[in-house]
Amino acid sequence: MRLYAQTPARRTRQVLADLVAVVLIYAAVRLALAVRDAIMLLAEPGREAESAGTGLSDGLDDAGDAASKVPFVGDQLKKPLTSAADAGTGLADAGRSLQDAVEHVATLTAVALIVIPTVFVLLLWLPPRLRWIRRSTATRHLAAGPGGADLLALRVLTSHSQRELAAMPAPPGGLAAAWRRGDEQVIAALAEVGLRRAGLRA
Structure with a gap:
């Protein structure tokens, strides 16, 4: 099976078509990755919320543990601090959820930006190449x-x-x-x- 023509003009056109196809697919991949990185910037508030919520929860837990050691009223002092720590945990969970959602959207967008142009390029480029390979192989067998x-x-x-x-x-x-x-x-x-x-x- 011959992949390229023996005549210079047709072989040059085939090589150029192959290079254009490769460059277009490479450009689609680069663009998709750049768009994904841009979308992932939207996850920064989620990371900040997670960090703040975790820090708040840990600090309030430590304060609650310290307050519980106060004689007679320790348990009463610890309860509001524990509730506030739970709120901090909820803030951290919300931050993680936002990050997961942004990452999901970024990944789906990148996949779409890679798959759609690649399929389009392959549909334009691959069938003519396969037809030529099939036709040239049949012609060679016929001539031989x-x-x-x-x-x-x-x-x-x-x-x-x-x-x-x-x-x-x-x-x-x-x-x-x-x-x-x-x-x-x-x-x-x-x-x-x-x-x-x-x-x-x-």
Whole structure:
């Protein structure tokens, strides 16, 4: 299986198309990662809330433990401090939830920004490449088989336009008549045209 044409012009176009496809996919990935980083900046308030809530909860817990050691009224002093510490824990939980939500949105956005352009590029680039690989492989097998040159010449006669055929040097009676007579030079010339059209050398 040949991935690239043997003729310089077609091979250059194929290489350029491959490079453009790779560059576009790379650009989509870079853009997606940049957008993800930008969205993740929105998680900063969540991190600050988590840090503040955790610090507040820990401080109030320590204060409650200290207050509980006060004789006679320690338990009464500890209860409001414990309730306030629970509020701090709730603030920390809310901060974590905000971070998780932002990370989820950032990840989904990045995946979409990678998948959609990549699929679009592949749909435009891959089918023509696969068609050429399949067609060139079939043409090579046809040319290598028995009577391959005759069959390629016939394909050129039947598939090329009259204008294209008229531009080719033809013996008296025309190309078709020469092919029917088995003119080896005409058959070889027509087969070479068929191979060149497929991006192959004779």
